[in-house]
Amino acid sequence: FTFKSYNLSTHQWVTLGENKTSNWQTWLPEKGNYWIYVEATTPDGYTTNQVMCFAVGKNYAPYVSLNGFTWQVFSDRINIGTAYSTNTTGVRFTFKSYNLDTKKWTALSNEKASNWQTWYPKKGNYWIYVEATLPNGYKTNQVMCFA
Structure with a gap:
């Protein structure tokens, strides 16, 4: 089986599955009108x-929503x-801190799989991004203030 969708607004075909042995196909479209082939x-x-x-009638396209922060304070970190909420896999997270006193950004991580980050700040006022x-x-x- 081969499955394709044609978006009537963008006039583009997208191959959803090709040469499959199953007669079922998962599809995560955006809201709109389509032809399914x-x-x-x-x-x-x-x-x-x-x-x-x-x-x-609604968007099914892959999404991720950030829904707030949480933290755990330890003596050294x-x-x-x-x-977050999502309808897909493979979400990657980048964390940064901005020191309001020194006016400098610090990269804490870059596109890691975990939605948790260990941070070793000095006393001060920060934005966490x-x-x-x-x-x-x-x-x-999303951004939050942290003192």
């Missing part, structure tokens, strides 16, 4: 296909975490 090929080479119209990135390049971020 499926082609079946038998082992002896016979091919048949069908197209249907499909209206998608602070662990900072970000709460976290950015979440999906494999498709979509990014979102």
Whole structure:
């Protein structure tokens, strides 16, 4: 089986699955109107296909939402975490701190798999920045103050 979608707004075909042995296909479309094309090929080479119209009422495209911070204070470090929700895998997190006294950014991590970061700050006032990135390049971020 081969599955394709055609977005009637963008006029673009996207291959969803090709030469699959299953007659099922997962699809995470954005809201809009589509044609769905499926082609079946038998082992002896016979091919048949069908197209249907499909209206998608909400976005199913991969997303990540950052939903606030949490932290754990220890005598020698602070662990900072970000709460998040997503409908996909492979989210990567980048953490940075901005020292309001020295006016300098410090990279704490770059595109790590964990939504937790260990931080060893000096006494002061900071902004904590976290950015979440999906494999498709979509990014979102949030900032909190920390003293």
